[in-house]
Amino acid sequence: MVEITAFLGIKKSASGKFWQIRDVSDRDVMTMSQRHSLPDQLARVMVGRGVTIDNADDYLNPTIKNLMPDPSHLLDMDKAVDHIIYAIENNQKIAVFGDYDVDGATSSALLYRFFKMINLDITIYIPDRIIEGYGPNIAALKKLRDQGIKTVITVDCGTTAFDVLAAAKAYDIDIIVIDHHVAEAKLPDVVALVNPNRLDENSQYSNLAAVGVVFLLIVALNRSFKSSGFYKNITPPDLLSLLDIVALGTICDVVPLTNLNRALVSQGLKVMAKQKNIGINALSDVAKINEMPTAYHLGFQLGPRINAGGRVGEAALGSRILSTDDNMEAQKIAIHLDQLNQERKEIEAICLEQAIIQVENNPMNDGLVYATANDWHAGVIGIVASRLKERYNRPACVVTFENGIGKGSGRSIDGVDLGAAVISASQVGLLEAGGGHKMAAGFSVAQEKNDDFRQYLSDHIAKQLSNDDITKIIPRIYIDGAIDINAANFDFVKQLESLAPFGSGNATPKFVFCHLKVTYVAIVGSDHVQCRFSGENGNGSLKAIAFRSVGQPLGDLLLDAKGNMPIHVVGRLQLDTWRGSDNIQLIIDDAAAII
Secondary structure, three states: OOOOOOHHHOOOOOOOOEEEEOOOOHHHHHHHHHHOOOOHHHHHHHHHOOOOOOOHHHHHOOOHHHHOOOHHHOOOHHHHHHHHHHHHHOOOEEEEEEOOOHHHHHHHHHHHHHHHHOOOOOEEEOOOOOOOOOOOOHHHHHHHHHOOEEEEEEEOOOOOOHHHHHHHHHOOOEEEEEOOOOOOOOOOOOOEEEOOOOOOOOOOOOOOOHHHHHHHHHHHHHHHHHHHOHHHOOOOOOHHHHHHHHHHHHHHOOOOOOHHHHHHHHHHHHHHHOOOOHHHHHHHHHOOOOOOOOHHHHHHHHHHHHHHHHHHOOOOHHHHHHHOOOHHHHHHHHHHHHHHHHHHHHHHHHHHHHHHHHHHOOOOOOOOEEEEEOOOOOOOHHHHHHHHHHHHOOOEEEEEEEOOEEEEEEEOOOOOOHHHHHHHHHHOOOOOEEEEEOOEEEEEEEHHHHHHHHHHHHHHHHHHOOOOHHHHHOOEEEEOEEOOHHHOOHHHHHHHHOOOOOEOOEOOOOEEEEEEEEEEEEEEOOOEEEEEEEOOOOOOOEEEEEOOOOOOHHHHHHHHHOOOOOEEEEEEEEEEOHHHOOEEEEEEEEEEEOO
């Protein structure tokens, strides 16, 4: 195994991470820089994210026109379109059954708004996370049937709901599944199953969120409506106006922001900036977003509030706020979601603290972090799993038991397909139910099988990791380069912003600033450390902040560094628009004493 050299010799930083410079070819960087007239540092960032000369134009200018595929390339897409048109022509009532997370809420709202644009009403049904659990269930489908619903479109769920969907057919309900979760070889008996992650599918769009697959569905429907003369007496809908919803679901499901996903988010942010969606506006108000929306705002401010409804409140609130055109209703829901999000944070903090204690009292001897309890709120275990994954840089699962059955949620790292591992465990009888995709999974496990399932999962993860990949479980931070404090100026940050949107698959650039002196440091809020740095010789000045670092080794290092030896700092540069000014601020990710 080739040993990787620690950048600046930092093998264990203040936050316990190994510093690794992104390995890029200087020749590729020079070619990218010359071909596209880019500064060397920007070209280096692009090459470090796998951008090539051939796809650089689409990366720098991601458009729906250039990156949108023919929706009919997906298996069963034409079947889904034909049946929906048949249902409309025969005046059948249609319902959309969505998951309770942001991807499910946006997928449901997207279909609702599209149908509303063509003067048709559909029903949205979102199951209760605690009472009904994930995916379609017989009681809900019976309720929809009693309301006269004939066709149900499941979104962000349904691919592995074999027994429930078989029952739906017996109840004379036509089911169309629009999903993106990993499938099994067996498929449910439905009218159509559109999923780029079907095992018999060869689509290159397996990284789409469910809302992205739904967008392809409405593009296909729109095309059929145009060719059939359906729009003879109505104005065809502007599908691009719906991309704000698509961007929100795509960001919050943490799918890679590459190719079509990058275009959906890039163009969706532009639509969101026009403030046409009343519900998104109301959420932005309670989140106090008063600047141009970015992927950060969607993922860390809007998304958690929408998710809060499904986690600790009313599951349907997310889809309702994104679907409504009533200002008063939107404001009321937004305030309620904001309150639920605060409640979620408090519950999450307690569970996370207990999970960390449990994990650290049981030495990790494999590539999996696994925590269980009898009283954790099922609505926050996914977030806690995500926090554990970030903290230990290993796949993490969190399970809460009630009446002998555990509800579990897992989050993974690059190189480990957690969804496949969970599906495999389900197939061999270790789970009551289970499914997911590469980076996230959910499952139900009987308490007496929990230890066996954990061992099976650990073994499955070990098989996925080669000797080279096993180093991924070492916490590390990937660095795009080292820059001088004086280079952190307005022009450079604006150039970096041209590479946005940032997120999964297109990480925000991180740079090292070497030999910085702390000229000012203070605790702000309850747990943030604010600093100002100068260069080693006192030149330059850079404002910085380390969020949630008080009481942590990183915060301690920053607070102790004033007047002492210089330090190396890693972080992300951004414009600080506080009080209308345009200053540069460094968001500190890590720091290290100079060796």
